[in-house]
Amino acid sequence: MTDPEKWAVWTLGVVALTTAAYFIFVALRGHGPQAMSVFALTALAALPKNGHRSWRSLDERERQIAHKALLTSYWAGWLAAITLSFIIWRVNGWDIAFALPMWKLMLALWWLGTLMLAVRSITTLVLYRRGSNA
Amino acid sequence: MPSEKLQIRNHIRRLRFEHAEMSQEELGKRAGVTRHTIMALEARKYFPSLLLAFRIARAFGVGVEQVFEYAENGDRGISDQKSA
Numbered sequence: 001m002t003d004p005e006k007w008a009v010w011t012l013g014v015v016a017l018t019t020a021a022y023f024i025f026v027a028l029r030g031h032g033p034q035a036m037s038v039f040a041l042t043a044l045a046a047l048p049k050n051g052h053r054s055w056r057s058l059d060e061r062e063r064q065i066a067h068k069a070l071l072t073s074y075w076a077g078w079l080a081a082i083t084l085s086f087i088i089w090r091v092n093g094w095d096i097a098f099a100l101p102m103w104k105l106m107l108a109l110w111w112l113g114t115l116m117l118a119v120r121s122i123t124t125l126v127l128y129r130r131g132s133n134a
Numbered sequence: 135m136p137s138e139k140l141q142i143r144n145h146i147r148r149l150r151f152e153h154a155e156m157s158q159e160e161l162g163k164r165a166g167v168t169r170h171t172i173m174a175l176e177a178r179k180y181f182p183s184l185l186l187a188f189r190i191a192r193a194f195g196v197g198v199e200q201v202f203e204y205a206e207n208g209d210r211g212i213s214d215q216k217s218a
Contacts, residue, residue, distance in 0.1 A: 060171075061182075062168070131174060131177075
């Protein structure tokens, strides 16, 4: 298994841990701004040394896979945002106005970031196994 | 209809054995890529850039057309036709 694959597996584990910790926290302490604290766990994704390889140290295939994985994660983030907007429009119409607490906005951004991290990891693993030309 | 990309063949594995059973690691070092990339090339899971193709050919001391070949659908490939 290559270093980027090891990083991807580790990161998926971090995402799973964060998701589980979030729901356990909410079940025990209730839904509130404190729940955001569990997203500090995503910092664990930066721990493995093999995840710190610089862009220059990657060969052309590894760069291609890293690039595609990053683009796919941005695409997933964009799709999630558009889908959420579409659902809000279908349910409430165009004229809806929100008074959203800041912590809920931040929570949504944390989830978006976590989703993008998961998509990037999964894409990395798939491209290493199936080939980056697909 | 097969993918256009799948029509690029290579003879890296054969050339490695013809060159004193050169390891994937050694070829990777000479071409400036990882062993995993050489493995992916041999398995046709990755098709190299022109630069890498030339580096691999240089590692074997042959021309790039002796390492990589393009074959039309159902074609056996240019080098296979020559040897037939």
